[in-house]
Amino acid sequence: MTPIVFVTGGNRGIGLEIVRGFAKEGCKVLLGCRNEEDGEQAIEDIVGADVQVIEMDLSNDQQVEDTIVRAEAVYGRIDVLVNNAGVMDDADWQDLDVSKIKHSMQVHVNGAFTLIKQLLPGMLERNYGRIINMSSGWGSFHEGMEGxxxxxxxxxxxxALTLNLANSIDDDKNVQINSMCPGWVHTRMGGRDAPKSPEEGAETAVWLGLQEEDGPNGKFFRDKTEIEW
Structure with a gap:
């Protein structure tokens, strides 16, 4: 079976390299992004692969639900979901408006959950699915919550969403839900001083998406190695 993959925030940076990585593995890929033209421009040099652009806005839950219906219709199903889309608000707490926290929660948590809620039932029914949530060491209690x-x-x-949902999966189901940290990556969000390339940041996501049936579930990874929450 050729996996069908949906990557949010797939038009640049790590997301685009995740799209490339799955495409190189022969997967069919849906690239989710806020602007369809940006997505089409991003995939111009991905030659010989089956990549389709899906316009979506994670700030609107109803639109996300409608988008998933359209996305599933392209190939008939979605086997692998990579919740990669992200926003960075680096304001100190003294200067941080509550609306900014709400926006970060909407993109990173609410939007991700809306996608999972739409796709997980089909994965469970087909007994195959991989969900990868793009997290960060900055959100790790073990690493001090320093972001x-x-x-x-x-x-x-x-x-927390990752672990809670993973715990709900029966052991006999071939469905895996994991989080990952890409490390400090040279992207628009990571900055020019970051030591890792977007390609390196994407490797763990592709690796998790192509895990065999006995692969990990409810774990946190960096550089294909399990790390603490």
């Missing part, structure tokens, strides 16, 4: 408040708290909540 900017809105970003760190929303990523920690995404980790």
């Amino acid at each position: 900017p408040l809105a970003y760190a708290v929303s990523k920690a909540a995404l980790n």
Whole structure:
């Protein structure tokens, strides 16, 4: 079976490299992004692969639900979901408006959950599915929750969502839900001083998406190695 993959925030940075990575593995890929033209431009050099662009806005839950219906109709199903889309608000708590926290939670947690809620039932019914949530060490209690408040708290909540949902999966089901940290990556969000390339940041997501039946569930990874929450 050729996996069908849906990647949010797939038009640049790590997301685009995740799209490339799955395409190189022969997967059919749906690239989710806020602007269809940006997505089409991003995939111009991905030659010989089956990649389709899906316009979506994670800030609107109803639109997300409607988009997933359209996305599933393209190939008939979605086997792998990568919740990669993210926002970075680096304001200190003294200067942070509550609306900014709400926006970070909407993109990182609410939007991700809306997608999972739409797709997980089909994965369970078909007895095959992989969900990868793009988190961060900045949202890790083990690493001190050292990131900017809105970003760190929303990523920690995404980790909690990951573990709670993974615990709900019966052991006999071939469905896996995991979080990952890409590390400090040279992207628009990570900045030019970051030591890792987007390609390196994407590797763990592709690796998790192509895990065999006995692969991990309810775990947190960086560089294909399990780390603490």
